[in-house]
Amino acid sequence: MLQPNNVVHVAVGVVRDTSGRILIARRAQHAHQGGLWEFPGGKLEPGEPVLQALARELEEEVGIRVAAAEPLIKIHHDYGDRRVLLDVWNVNSFSGEARPCEGQAMQWVSAYQLSDFAFPAANLPIIAAARLPAYYAILEGADAESIVTNCRRIIDSGVKLVQFRAKTLTANDKQTVLERVLQQCRHHAVEVLVNADLDLDISQAQGIHLSSRALLRLDRRPAGMRWVAASCHTAAELQHALAIGVDFAVLAPVMPTASHPDTPPLGWQRFSELLENANLPVFALGGLSRQDLVRAQAAGAQGIAGISSFLA
Numbered sequence: 536m537l538q539p540n541n542v543v544h545v546a547v548g549v550v551r552d553t554s555g556r557i558l559i560a561r562r563a564q565h566a567h568q569g570g571l572w573e574f575p576g577g578k579l580e581p582g583e584p585v586l587q588a589l590a591r592e593l594e595e596e597v598g599i600r601v602a603a604a605e606p607l608i609k610i611h612h613d614y615g616d617r618r619v620l621l622d623v624w625n626v627n628s629f630s631g632e633a634r635p636c637e638g639q640a641m642q643w644v645s646a647y648q649l650s651d652f653a654f655p656a657a658n659l660p661i662i663a664a665a666r667l668p669a670y671y672a673i674l675e676g677a678d679a680e681s682i683v684t685n686c687r688r689i690i691d692s693g694v695k696l697v698q699f700r701a702k703t704l705t706a707n708d709k710q711t712v713l714e715r716v717l718q719q720c721r722h723h724a725v726e727v728l729v730n731a732d733l734d735l736d737i738s739q740a741q742g743i744h745l746s747s748r749a750l751l752r753l754d755r756r757p758a759g760m761r762w763v764a765a766s767c768h769t770a771a772e773l774q775h776a777l778a779i780g781v782d783f784a785v786l787a788p789v790m791p792t793a794s795h796p797d798t799p800p801l802g803w804q805r806f807s808e809l810l811e812n813a814n815l816p817v818f819a820l821g822g823l824s825r826q827d828l829v830r831a832q833a834a835g836a837q838g839i840a841g842i843s844s845f846l847a
């Protein structure tokens with residue numbers, strides 16, 4: 536891809552072994568952002584396609600041959616002395632055994648250990664993206680029992696990230712149902728974010744999900760939460776999410792939906808344009824199903840969010 540002359544386009548790999556551990560290496564002291572940890576990768580040569588650069592850099596730096604890679608996230612960052620576009624790919628399929636070919640320190644770590652290491656500033660959203668799954672299910676239901684049943688179906692379908700959005704329940708029921716959902720999810724290592732509009736005690740949950748209205752009212756990230764997410768519909772909302780330190784966003788509606796028939800859909804083209812400067816992981820929402828994952832990732836998304844699509 537052609538970048539403005541002064542932007543350094545970099546191919547970066549989040550390389551995972553069969554147990555899900557991620558490969559990190561330490562940058563040489565004399566290098567740009569020297570001494571900090573990184574995901575292996577490097578600059579594109581003039582005219583070189585990004586996947587070719589990724590394969591070349593991973594072979595040169597850590598001695599592996601990439602068999603397949605999927606787009607994870609693109610980050611634009613201005614270091615003051617250099618502007619970079621980090622073009623980050625998931626590499627789950629490769630041959631050879633990783634080794635530090637340039638004498639660098641190298642380690643395999645779990646996604647959660649990544650925060651124990653010092654990375655360059657641009658890497659914060661890459662670490663969030665590396666930890667997040669590809670599906671985010673929104674848990675709703677007409678009454679308490681159907682919410683608990685839907686939760687079971689979501690868990691059985693293998694989804695690992697859920698937003699609790701039980702808007703139909705009475706104030707009394709909400710907290711009780713949340714506790715049942717949290718218990719169910721904990722058993723299956725499923726993380727739960729609670730919609731902020733519900734106004735519940737969320738100390739046992741893993742995160743909070745802000746509606747776009749709640750997002751715009753805040754001027755800083757809510758404290759004490761592993762995950763802070765936000766619903767966005769516009770570039771301004773995405774920028775505000777980034778400014779206050781939200782970990783990831785949901786951008787909607789991509790396609791027409793029965794639940795919001797009067798809201799014009801963004802379509803994939805506009806969706807992808809909005810993501811160009813988002814600099815944080817974004818799930819696509821609205822009229823989509825699991826089958827749209829490859830399309831969504833090609834448009835720059837972390838993955839797919841949905842209500843009914845996960846209950847099939």
Ligand SMILES: Nc1nc2c([nH]c(=O)n2[C@@H]2O[C@H](COP(=O)(O)OP(=O)(O)OP(=O)(O)O)[C@@H](O)[C@H]2O)c(=O)[nH]1
Pocket residue numbers: 543545546547566567568572573574575576577578579592617619621655656657658
């Ligand atoms: N590979 C890599 N580069 C990163 C990361 N995060 C980040 O800000 N960068 C920046 O992206 C640029 C990539 O440069 P690089 O030093 O890896 O490039 P390279 O392998 O081609 O090195 P070379 O210049 O020695 O040939 C640097 O400015 C570096 O600071 C990351 O996680 N991995």
Ligand SMILES: [Mg+2]
Pocket residue numbers: 575576577578592596
């Ligand atoms: Mg490099």
